[in-house]
Amino acid sequence: MRTTTDRGPISATASAASGHGEAASHPARRTLFKAAGAATLATAGLTVAQRPAAAAEETRHDVIVVGAGLAGVTAARELRAKGKRVLLLEARDRIGGRTWTDTWQGQQIERGGTWVDPTQPHVWRELSRYNIPIVADSGVDRAILPTLTGFQEYDPVEAYERQNELFTPFFDGSREYFPRPYEPFAREDLIRRLDRFSLRDRLDQLDYAPEDEIRLTSTTSLYGGSSERGAMTHLAQWWALAGWNFEGFHGVNTFRPQPGTIALVRAILDDADADVRLNSPVASVTQRGSLVRVTTRAGRHHLAPEVVMAVPVNVWRTIEFDPPLPVAHRVASHQGFGVPHEKKLWLDLANPDDRFVAEAPEGYPICIMGRFNEGALTVAFSVKDTFDVSDRAQVESAVRDIIPDARLAGYTATDWHADEFALGVGVFRQPFQLIKLHRDIQQPHGNVKFATADIADGWSGYIDGAIESGLRVAGSPTLSQAQAMSMASAAALPRVDRGSYRSLWAF
Structure with a gap:
């Protein structure tokens, strides 16, 4: 792997807040914060070779992959295995994309994607392949849940037995309309009728009692961005992928790579043996004849017969394509797939100091927070558009x-x-978006192909989906539901620290 940098004019955005509520500017991606330039690269095991280059520099490769997240590095590895010379362009000064392992207050944190599970076969296979150890978060001592008169503390087993009773009916019929969850259109006749419903529509249809519905909206609002925005079919597909039961669905965010997600990104990238250019945001992608020209913001030109765009769907609209992207791709990017206004926080709480989970109903600045391991930091999530994480007073409140x-x-x-x-x-x-856009935006645009967790057939939005998409775009086989079940067997598990097992938490 050869790593250089393209020092173009990167527009940094305020993506993080310090413990004093002071805004900091960092170019980031879906899964973490506080990229510290060379320090982050050292953590990733990369050596950055600084070399001057004229703006008119032009290079030629067999394939150009744009984006060094898990979809991009997986595609790069698979293409290299087919004998291709790969150039990997990454806009940030770090690899990992929307996964980002960082250190804060002396503890390892993930600022984005974190968890993996045996029901997620692609990531589980990669962890086993590279012998990356897994740890399981501990269970919690208490659950703090909303009621119509305020928040109340519950025994976690009792609390989530009730959650099971409430959530299971939400997914009635999912075995019929998602009989093979990795094939979302296996029952297209049913999906066509159901994909118009939002999570809010389903809540209204079931007509939960107010004291019960308030217990569910922290989950529907967090996942969907809001209950009105999120599609019922997306959550139902996750339910199906997790085994059509509450235990699988609720426990899917329990295991994580012990050395951090960066260990998996680095291991895959090492195998890719790609020419990696960091700090190289792409400005335009132009197709002429059998060649594609990728131009960075710094004005450097790279040519290849094939390009893989391994960036989020939302980012497509920021890059100039010539010829323009097909209508479906443009619609998807402007509508948006990533949940808007989502923030991830790590809290150093002096009190409380026990293991707990707390959920708030839709509309609260923080929808879920919890500490799942002794002495650990507390993680929290927000999808509230007016919640300013740079304002310490707002966070404390x-x-x-x-x-x-x-x-x-x-x-x-x-x-x-x-x-x-x-x-x-x-x-x-x-x-x-599933029925009208999903299949179309998986399709190539001439010699430009697309890879991102956003368009995975299975665990869309998870690390597993990113790897699945990277495999597919490179022409490598992906795994079926039957293979997923096999991967979940004890014989297929990577090394797991089983000092703790399932956390009672729903994110």
Whole structure:
């Protein structure tokens, strides 16, 4: 792997807030924050070779991959295995894309994508392939959940037995309309009728009692960006992928790579043996005859017969394509797939100091927060558009709205909506996007192909979906539902620290 930088005029956005509520500017992507230039690259195991280059520089390769997230590095590895010489252009000063392993307050944190699961066969296979150890988050001691008269503390087993009773009917019929979850159109006749419904439509249809519905909207609003925005079919497909049951669905965010997601990104990229150019945001992609010219913002030109765009769907609209992208691709990018206004926070709480999970109903600045391991930091998520994570007073107020006696020693946050190379995170389709857009935006545009977790057939929005998409665009085989079940067997597991098992948490 050869790594250089293209020092073009990168427009940094305020993507993080310090523990003092001071805004900081960092170019980021869907899964973390606080990229510290060379320090981050050292963590990733990359050596950056600084070399001057004229703006008119032109290079030729067999394939150009744009984006060094998990979809991009997977595609690069698979194409290299087919004998291709690959140039990998990354807009940031780090690899990983919407996964981003960082250190804060002396602890490892993930500022974006974090969890993996045996029901996610592509990532599980990669972790096993590279012998990356897995740890499981601990269970919680208490659950703080909303009621019509305020927040109440529950025994977690009792609380989530009730959640099981409430959520299971939400997915009635999913075995029929998603009989093979990795083939979302296996029952297209049913999906065509159902894809118009939002999560809000389904809640209204089931007519939950108010005291019950309030227990569900933290999940529907967080995943969908809002219950009105998110498609019912997307959540139902995740339910099907997790085994059509609450235990699988609720526990899917329990395991994580012990050395961080960066370990998997680095391992795949090492195998790719690609020419990696960091700090190289792409300005335009032009197709003429059998060649595609990719031009960076710094004015450098790279030519190849084939280009893989491994950037989020939302980012397509920021790049000039000639000829223009097909209508479906343009519509998808402007409508948006990444959840808008999503922020991920890591809180240093002086109080409470136990393991807990707290969920808030739709409309609160923070929808879910929790500490799942002894002595660990507390993670929190927000999809509230007016919640300013650079304002410490707002953050403290949001935490105390849920836990009145909480004491915030410090925090760090990532606003993925403000990140120009992500423009949102927490991929979740809107109504009609599966049936009207999904298949079309998977298709190539001439000699330009697309790879991103956003357009995966299976775990769209998860690390597994990114890897699946990278495999598919490179022409490598992906895994079926039957193979997924096989991967979940004990014999197929990577090394797991089983000092703890399932966390009772729904994100």
